[in-house]
Amino acid sequence: MLGRAVLACRCPALRPPIAAFSTSPGVLKRKPKQWSKPNLNDRIASTQSVSRLLDVYAKDNLQFTRLHLAMTASRLGKLRTPYHKFADVDKQIFHDLASELTRRLPELTARDFSNALHGLTRARAPDSVISALIDYFVSEMDLDEFQLTELSMVVHGLASNRFSAQSCAAFNHVEDRLVELITNDRGVGPQHVANIVWSYATAGAYGASVYGAAETYVATHGLDDFKPQELGNLIWGFMRSHPNHGSFVFEAVADHLEARPLQDFTTQNIGNIVAGFAKADQGLSTTVLEAVVQHMTQRLPDWLAKPQNLCNALWALALFEATDLVPLKSVLDGLSTVQLGLLEKRQLYQFMLEASLASDAPLTTLYPSLYAATRAAMMADDSSRESGRSAFVPAGLDAVTRALEDRHLHFEINVMTDIGYTADVEVHWPVAAHRDHGVLIMIDGPSRYWKRKMRLRSRMKKRHLTGSGYHVLSFPYFALSEETIDAALDELERQLTRDRKA
Structure with a gap:
């Protein structure tokens, strides 16, 4: 502070206005700046709960532009709280927000619309709200105004919303445009291709032409730029599309995995990929399967933390007749200590039977409680849980x-x-x-x-x-x-x- 005072005396031009300092004797102190209220964009983006976000809308809705409405809808999706868990007062505010957004749809740009739709679908908004957005998208919006990223967000959001019948029109409406953008290589990247294939597969649109466009992209650009998650989504999408089980994409990914280490792959990435190959009746080389088991052995606590991924991988290894690669004792000891769902128990039951036959190890007697639980799950009737689509x-x-x-x-x-x-x-x-x-x-x-x-x-x-x-x-x-x-x-x-x- 003394240095600043001396400098100000020697250089009057650098001297700050006297009003900037207090008049208290002895020490020069800079007055604190006046607190200013954060702007609306920052307040929307920084909220960490649905209640606080909707409270911002309730208090300042008169200041909301089309951008703020889209930002709020997008933020709702990022908070990952589904609509049915909203408090009653929040549901009321949400319906006001949705009504205002629907009323002002003509003001939204393509980017605003894709952000809003993606957020509302991830928030599991009521069907009436999603249907209104779909109807407007199909009947009023010009697809030429959408970039590939925005269109991929639209289909990804609709697929994430557990694809309902009214969404068929949107998927059919946008299909040709997506194929055109991917084929012409207009701003397309691995994430776009993987997300679009995943979306159409999740939607059940197995005969869509986007699969052919994805094949063209893979043949042209290869797989080196695909992240593990994108490889998993790509294989999962082609696995779900039964007409494409003979696609060369499986062979391309299998060859790619032989030369690519799995250190940066998560347990979910590996589980999805190997199970996708098994369900599509496509093979993986022994080199890849050994790398999978090595990853499983070295990071077994991570696999046990997500047992569905472990059971997926074990089930696939059973179909590939590669149970001899698995360290049975450590894996089954670990699985005996975690809670398994019905599907995981069924997969584990099939693995244990296959491993018993392959190794002549009496797994049914070595792990009687685990075997009994998995066998009971295999015999259980779960038709009610298969009614999703x-x-x-x-x-x-x-x-x-x-x-x-x-x-x-x-x-x-x-x-x-x-x-x-x-x-x-x-x-x-x-x-x-x-x-x-x-x-x-x-x-x-x-x-x-x-x-x-x-x-x-x-x-x-x-x-x-x-x-x-x-x-x-x-x-x-x-x-x-x-x-x-x-x-x-x-x-x-x-x-x-x-x-x-x-």
Whole structure:
């Protein structure tokens, strides 16, 4: 302070205004600056709870521009508190916010809209709010104004919202534009490709053309720039897309993993990748499997902290007949001390059986309690937990029944297992020969594609029915259209007519 005073005396030009210092005798003190209220942007971005964020809107909503509305919606998603856990007063404020956002949708830029939609879907906003945004997006917004990042946020948000029937229009609407941007390499990166493939796979749009665009990107750019999470999302997406199980992407990733160390991979990354290969009936080399087991051995506490990843990897190793690589004692001792879910127990049961056969080790007697728990889970009926994507099969079933009604055919919907996953329709066709049992239309739901066991059951059932005299039509639920159904029914009618004449 003394140095500043001397400098001010010697150099009047540098002397600060006298008002900047206090007039207290003896010591010169700078007066504290007046406190200023943080601007609205900072207040929205710095909130750490839903209540505080919505309180900002409640107090200052008159100052909210379209940017502030989009920021608030986006921030709600980042706080990761779902709508159903909001307090009642927060729900009321949220509905006011959603109403204002919906009213001012024409003011939003493409970036504002994508941020808002992504945030609201991650916050599990009510369907009425999401539907309003989807309707506006499909009917009013120009896709040419969207960058690839913004479009990928839109589809990623809708997929994260546990894809509902009304979202189909948005995925179909944006598909061609996404393919164009990826194919023309307009600002596209590995994260875009992985997120888009993951989104369409999660949505159940298994026949979408984005998979072909992703293949083109991988063939052109390779996989060196893909982060572990992006590799996991890419493989997971192609695994869920049953028509793409033969894609060269699996071979490309398998070759890439042989030359890439796994030190920077998390347990979730590795679990998703190896399980994705196993579910798609694609192989991994012994080198890669040894690297997976080495990662598992060196970081076993991390694997045990997330047992679902460990059980995923063990189940995949069982399918690859590589249980001999696993240090059974340390892994099973660790799993005996953690809590497992139903799916993890089923995966572990299959691994223990395979490992027992491969090593001649009596694992069922060495770990009796673990074996009993996993076996009980394997026998349990969990059809109620497999009803997540019920929007698709009923939609396909409606299309099939309309086509049958137009032909004035009598039919019975006699099987609908794991509600929302599979549907079988028995048709009484007049032109069928007396020796025929009739026609059975099978709508194959997701469980018949992404569950190995269900795929085998489906194939066996079709062979058995065909051998018993049924004519079996099988439709994948993700590729049902009026044209497809009509063409299949017309061809079947011609075949039945020929058989009857013969």
